[in-house]
Amino acid sequence: MSAPSLPIDCPTEVGPPATGGAIVFEDVHLAFGDNQLLRGVSFRLPLGETKAIFGVAGSGKSTLLKLALGLFPPDSGRITVLGNEVTQLSEQELFPLRSRLGMVFQESALFDSLTVRENVAYRLTEEHGIYDDEIDRRVRETLRFVELEHTLDLFPSELSGGMRRRVAIARAIITEPECLLYDSPTGGLDPVTSNTIVELIMKQRDVYRTSSLLVTHRLQDAFTMATHEFDIKTNQLRALPRGQYCDAPMSFLILRDGKVTFDGDIRALAHTKDEYIREYIS
Amino acid sequence: MELLSPTEFAKEKVIAVQEYTLLATQSVANLFRKPLYFADMVQQADLIGVGSLPIVVLTGFFTGGVLALQTANTLQRFGSITLIGQLVSTSMVRELGPVLTGLMVAGRNSSGMASELGSMVVTEQIDAMRALGTDPMKKLVTPRVTATVFMLFFLSIISDLVGLAGGLMVAKLFLSLDARQYWSNAWQVLVFQDVFMGLLKPALFGFIIATIGCFYGITARGGTQGVGRATTQAVVAASVLILVTDFFVTKLLISVLSYR
Numbered sequence: 248m249s250a251p252s253l254p255i256d257c258p259t260e261v262g263p264p265a266t267g268g269a270i271v272f273e274d275v276h277l278a279f280g281d282n283q284l285l286r287g288v289s290f291r292l293p294l295g296e297t298k299a300i301f302g303v304a305g306s307g308k309s310t311l312l313k314l315a316l317g318l319f320p321p322d323s324g325r326i327t328v329l330g331n332e333v334t335q336l337s338e339q340e341l342f343p344l345r346s347r348l349g350m351v352f353q354e355s356a357l358f359d360s361l362t363v364r365e366n367v368a369y370r371l372t373e374e375h376g377i378y379d380d381e382i383d384r385r386v387r388e389t390l391r392f393v394e395l396e397h398t399l400d401l402f403p404s405e406l407s408g409g410m411r412r413r414v415a416i417a418r419a420i421i422t423e424p425e426c427l428l429y430d431s432p433t434g435g436l437d438p439v440t441s442n443t444i445v446e447l448i449m450k451q452r453d454v455y456r457t458s459s460l461l462v463t464h465r466l467q468d469a470f471t472m473a474t475h476e477f478d479i480k481t482n483q484l485r486a487l488p489r490g491q492y493c494d495a496p497m498s499f500l501i502l503r504d505g506k507v508t509f510d511g512d513i514r515a516l517a518h519t520k521d522e523y524i525r526e527y528i529s
Numbered sequence: 530m531e532l533l534s535p536t537e538f539a540k541e542k543v544i545a546v547q548e549y550t551l552l553a554t555q556s557v558a559n560l561f562r563k564p565l566y567f568a569d570m571v572q573q574a575d576l577i578g579v580g581s582l583p584i585v586v587l588t589g590f591f592t593g594g595v596l597a598l599q600t601a602n603t604l605q606r607f608g609s610i611t612l613i614g615q616l617v618s619t620s621m622v623r624e625l626g627p628v629l630t631g632l633m634v635a636g637r638n639s640s641g642m643a644s645e646l647g648s649m650v651v652t653e654q655i656d657a658m659r660a661l662g663t664d665p666m667k668k669l670v671t672p673r674v675t676a677t678v679f680m681l682f683f684l685s686i687i688s689d690l691v692g693l694a695g696g697l698m699v700a701k702l703f704l705s706l707d708a709r710q711y712w713s714n715a716w717q718v719l720v721f722q723d724v725f726m727g728l729l730k731p732a733l734f735g736f737i738i739a740t741i742g743c744f745y746g747i748t749a750r751g752g753t754q755g756v757g758r759a760t761t762q763a764v765v766a767a768s769v770l771i772l773v774t775d776f777f778v779t780k781l782l783i784s785v786l787s788y789r
Binding site: 316318338339342343345346348350352353354356357358359369370373375418 | 564648652653654656657658659660661662663664
């Protein structure tokens, strides 16, 4: 895999650290049996930023997202999401918090007995009190956002892999969540479909300023996101001038042996001296 | 298959019983917490109740018929062939109606619930549901438990009725008995305790069928093979538990109700 060259020439001063953050992990440990998966993972996702998480298979990337959602608790450490300490909340208390988040699962995890319309409308129908007309309007609008309005009455099994991921994105964003979690949204897809999904993620980042964690194996996707912005007027990606790469609300996190071995922006990534990271991004 | 030490095996079983107890308790407690998924309950009632009607009718009818056939010979020896209506009636209402209906519905619906929920677990749909802010216990388990308890109650009544009709067919066609005499014997022999026992059991069996099916589904692991295993285990566990519960409930009711 080859990443685009990174001629970074933006200012090197690091700004003051933002307080709070959409998601904060503090010294999180997790083991499955004898396998110590996370050994003191700490990082912060500032509001409005997208953080791409890298690491070899089995390094615990997807687990980070599930921990952030509170789908299972860590062995120790603290996880704060949108100001709520997930590690202190009960399952019942987590449901209202989860409704403020959006998650796109690796294999889409669409409800296979529901149509695309019902899948995308799921959160709205669960909220109760929203009229059918309003639900229909918002479903169509969201499916138009992911360019799949024509699939309303199809079942997930009738869609291609890329279409399923886009429906999963539509389901996640229909309630305009404050934070989005993407688990390998482009994994196993052809380059054209991958680019479409990257555009959608960037559209969400740049148009709605949604904070997000993006687990991916594809460095080129993250580099595209760090060097481009979504132009709402042309409805296309626009390359940022070289000096403005650091303006993109995008950062990188690399996991290695259960620890965060890198957490920073594209400039820091390009200038790192760490041999493992240099090899990883080369 | 990996061999477990006796301690590990015992621990595993105790944890399974604990998890099942939690699931069963929550499935009832959720009835008193909002939101209540009434539409899902109706949908499940249709799938479980209406869907099981043909097998319950067929089972009940032929069980009543074969009961009359098998006992006719013995009754004839004692010159009591006219009591065949009483025998079919009490056997069906007290015992065979609820138990056979329970076993049939367990075979059809415990497996269905285990495979449906198990598939949702292995394809991350349950996690997706939790991530979307929905409690799967409320959305999936409670409607199934409520619908099964409710529908098994009525399915057992139908089974009793068609069982009596099966007995009547045998009495009339093969034993040349009077239909009116059969019905009046069958009706008059029933007392409150018979009916109470016959209606309490399906409620308990319905609860067992749904909670066992959902438990094996929700705890399914190991892909499609795991789902298949969960499905088989659900049917076996539900069927055995129905028969065991039937014995103890019968014994208890006989004692409590000063039953003859």
